[in-house]
Amino acid sequence: MSRLLSRRMFTASALTVAALALSACGGSADAASDREIGTDLESIARLAKEEKKVALIAYPENWANYGESFKAFTAKYGVEVEVASPNASSAEELTAVKNLKGQKTQPDVLDIGFSFTGPAVSQGLVSSFTPSLADEVPDNLKDPDGNWLGAYYGVLSIGVDANKVDVPKTFQDLLDPQYKGKIAIGDPRDGASVLAAVTAAALANGGSMDDITPGIEFFQKLADAGQLVSSNSASQSLTTGEAAVTFDWNYNYSGITEELTASGVDLQVSVPSDGVFGNLYAQPLTIDSPQPNAGRLWIEWLLSDEGANIYATSGAVPARLQAMKEAGTLSKEAEAALPPAEILENINFPSIAQGEAANQSVADGWAAVAAAL
Template sequence: MKKILVGFIAMVMIFSFVSVVFAGGKQEAKGTTALPIKTTSMDDLIAKAKKEGVLVSYGLPDDWVNYGGIMKIMKDKYGIKDMDTDMGSGTIISTLKSEKNAPVADSTDLGFNFATVITADGLSQPYKNQHWNEIPDYAKDPNGLWSAAYWGTIAFTVNTDIVKNIPKTWADLLKPEYKNMVCIKDPRESGTANMMVLAAAYANGGSVDNVRPGIEYFKKLKKAGNIKPVRPSTSAIQKGEAPIALFWDFDGLSKKYSLGMDSLKIVIPQDGTVAGMYIQFITAGAPHPYAARLLIETEYSDAGQIEYAKGFVHPIRKSVKLPAELAAKFPPAEDYKVVSFVKDASVLGKAAKEIAKEWDEVAAIQ
């Protein structure tokens, strides 16, 4: 999920808002009839969503950041059934475009780098949930066309049965003791690996505007013989074939608890790393607009944010207090102080292209 695409600048349709909290617009898709979307209160929204009774989503399988828990709320509390088709981000974008004249999906979830595509191509409609003011400005479109409900960060997943001296920084990974231990994916094929290189760039004096330090870092890591030619899959980790895996902290935590591997320790590199946000929105021609709005409300509610945390991602709303038992499963909060947020989706897209192009230099090292 979440491959990088580059959009073009286009005019975005202007929608009218019917209230401050329940900001609605109109369904407008070429060849369809514009239907007014109006709600006067949360109770009114719930009643209308219940009447629709169904929600169609793309790319929200139960095991992706615990969407199963969020959809359970929709079903148990409101009687709304979810019909999801799992697909990658690139496929979601192309499908939404191809279905613009006959919309099917109501809602989806994409990486932050797709925000510019969503707005430029008019693939969403505005809606501001009840907790809109709690969402940081960099994590939402000012007009309500999208917002990010959660985030993760690039981390080290270390198998302590194999690695006795736990690395705490990117600099540590360059040490001879980690020879043939570090497992990564290819940044030319994986959005996660692409962010991994960006994280290394930040740790070595770079930024989203200067990714070169990340490329140079991995050239050093490969020359040192520390990169093991094994992809950090669930199977490889379970078999002990991936002593140190570099990917999202939520991936590592999920594997730790789903596999029952207490030996896995998730480390936030203390010389710097980056966060990756994921955005949610209501599709431009959502056939079930009220159910889609109720899903957004559920995702950003206290209960919804906690469900996301059960999928080991971080709620965007800082006011949400996690149950002590759940919070204890994450690395210490102070470890996350080194995390940097990329706040411009268009710049992130440019950085991703540059990383993919320059990775050939790393791949060429024997």
């Protein structure tokens, strides 16, 4: 079973719910407000080493090259990385903070899709923190009040087993009968990459960032035609033959290529030309983080040249891309792994209001699609 089983497409199991409930019974943690917090990178790093670890949630090792980042972070700072529920979805991350708030098992830092940043702030689950390199992050990749910052972003892509079907170049191609019962889709109400697929389909069908209804209607058309199958994992769907067409961020396909090749899958990845859409994942510090300095240091690391180059070698676009290019700190290997410039230039990030509107649209309209699967 893939380690990305529910990272992008939410499936709340009884086991997960039970584990969260049991964890919430643990002893309470000291509030961050009662702890010494470093005032610069040097003091944050010193205090983080005393805290010994950073507690993360929903950070799979093969998502955006996090496995390499964990090792490099620990080697540099002497702070261990602990990851709870690595395959949890963004929705599950917020639930975990609610359930574990004030407990020693509460995560320090999240990794949530953009559409979940608003709920995280409004529900009081995150704490304001401005890292030292925040000025080099474009305004559309960070919260003006410092509640969150996106260290990287990706491009919605279509991953295909070319042994089974032709590689579609556009969303319209997916209407071809050859894809009947072979297109995997999750639930956009709970997973950021699935919502990205709906948004990209909207852009391909006359919609806009302000109105993703045409994307919902497009997937309804696919469902009615029998093209779709419900699935919670791109890699599992392709490996088992459950489906031959999947949607995900470009950087995640690089993380499962070896696994799929070993299973006899000829993975081919394309960005649909009629629906180019990219978006960020945010890494907010949680409210009253149990390891407040280690949490801050992790965010600093992700933005650093070292952390950003590790992101980029998987195809994840560092938030500081332009600043790194100008400073000459983006490695040639990392730059070669990124999506082509002509694709990156076509990405327009949604505003908070547009993200909230998209959430509402799928909340109102996806049930009919789900019922047809």
